[in-house]
Structure formats: structure tokens, C-alpha cells
Amino acid sequence: MALYAVRTTIGQEKTVAESLKTKQKKHGEDIYSIVYIDSFRGYLLIEAESEEEVKKVSYGVPHVKGVVKGEMDYSEVEKFLEQKPLIEGISRGDIVEITSGAFKGEKARVIRVDESKEKVTVEVIEATVPIPITVNASAVRKTTL
DSSP states (O other): OEEEEEEEOTTOHHHHHHHHHHHHHHHTOSEEEEEOOTTSTTEEEEEESOHHHHHHHHTTOTTEEEEOSSOBOHHHHHHHHOOOOTTTTOOTTOEEEEOSSTTTTOEEEEEEEETTTTEEEEEETTOSSOOEEEEEGGGEEEOOO
16 A cells, blocks of 8 residues: 555645545545645645556546656655644634635634634624624634735
8 A cells, every 4th residue: 555646736636536536436446545635735645555546546537637656655745644723823813714604705804712612703804794603613714815
């Protein structure tokens, strides 16, 4: 079992990962895991028996640019796989973008951070009436105005 990288269109990593998962289930290829990492843009990591298996499952999938030749060493991607608290780096007064739910795509200002529950209370910036909304930390991404 080894780790391989697949090049994708930037911003389409999640879509490609879901397509590969569906295709892998249908054809029963020897693929053990498919990982996309936000900070590793334009690439997916696939854990598989061989490079040929990765090529088979990725052939014909939209937004796949190709398979990087050769195996990757786990030490090359360890820094991307470290688990960090979702709430890390978000504090009161920060501007965030809501990434899921009814307010997806809206910019908001953080008014409260609950680190123990990993919840963030925000107010949508462009709302006529500012209403506090509490969302999971995974549903926001720190940004600028």
C-alpha cells in the first residue's frame, strides 16, 4: 500500500474526490482512502495498492489533470495531516465567510467564540437587521472584507 497524488483543477478537489469514491465503489479498485486537503490545492492524495489502480480509477473523471508519477513519502504530507482545533485562529472581531447552511457565501463578523463546543456566534455584515447566528467552527473560514 502506497500514497499517490492526483492533480486536479484548483477548487474542484472535493468534487473529484466524490467522483473517484463513486467510481471506486462501482468498479471495486484497490483504493483504500481518498483525501483532499484545503491547503493542498490542486491535488488529492490516494492510498492504493499501485499507481496503475490510481490511474484506472481516475481515468475519465472530470477535472482530473493526471496522476503524479511515483509514490509519495508519508513524511512529505505529514504536516498537512496534523489535526488542529477548528476554532484555532478565530477570535472576536474577525471577519469570516460562512461556508455552509442558509447563509453560505455571506461575510460575517465574529461576536463570540465558544472553544469548548467549537461554536462561533457571528453577525452577517450585509444584513439589514444584525441577528446573531451560532454555527459550528467548521462552517466558517477566516477571511478579510
